[in-house]
Amino acid sequence: MSPRHHGDLPGLIDRARALASTGERRVLGIAGGPGSGKGTLAEKLVGELGSAAVVVPMDGFHLAEEELRRLGRRDRKGAPDTFDAAGYVALLRRIREGGETVYAPRFHREVEESFAGAIPVDPDVPLVITEGNYLLLDEHPWSQVRPLIDETWFLDQSDEELVSRLVERHVHHGKTRAEAEEWVHRSDMRNAARITPTRTRADLLIAEF
Template structure:
């Protein structure tokens, strides 16, 4: 199934909040597709019934990437703590304590994850998570799909995605030639991997192309 209707997407997410049990909605897609923008809009439209928990909070710290020799391809599947992300999803599905569950976030200005930045109160019926690798069927990511009640794949025009990515890197301090090279050599390699997983999604979303 494919849709481009934001109102219909909001209604579909709202139905997930009315089941009587906490549900987790995943929004997957390649870098620059607009996942965080869509997820933020959904959470805002649900008016306190949903919390956004981004996958990017599970980036490995820069010092660890350097130690592992992976800093030059930050954003690839093995530059995240996939097992930690899956463990958090399990905990969010069935909280073990009466208080909030805390999730990490990613600070793009620092290029580092920030622990305990996102509180998920016990009464929240829907968690929205977004990230590149929610549908990846390779270990250690393969367990993630089963922990999501519904998954959407966000498609976007490739030229628009690339432009967004370059502009994002420039906005956070990289010079444009470096940003263009990084997107071509790293982000787009990851995008091709992500795109091969779209058939595992419950819904393919194609929103109007906006900068």
């Protein structure tokens, strides 16, 4: 069955609130290419749901810069094999089990590193929102992610919009415009080409919000 289309923020908020109101721990996934607005939407939802929701980004599982250099993958940062995907899967399993506070890592773009134990997920929080590029990727070990998520939304943005947003993001974090454009076309958009086909596995496609 093809995913349904949606683009109304109040409707998305209502949908997230319904997930948080089932009486059991639920996990909502927000997937999409780099620069598609996943984090922005997740924060808007938490802003409305308050203590009933917490955001756990996939980006916290970026491999450290030192490890990427050791593996020879520094220039491919953001590709599927530059994350600790198995660690992300293990965290989602702990989150689903509940019963105790689980601590998740947070990625800090200004230093390009993740800090462990930065996001507490308390056992009484009914909705955990996880957002990232590869939630729907059907390749091991990423293929273990989708079964751990109750509902997944995909932010379906055009390549032109992604490029524009990504260049501005990289410039904001210190790259020159030429460096930003080179990185976006060599790395980010190559990753986006792997992510876009996964939208068929989502429950909901979101063109804008």
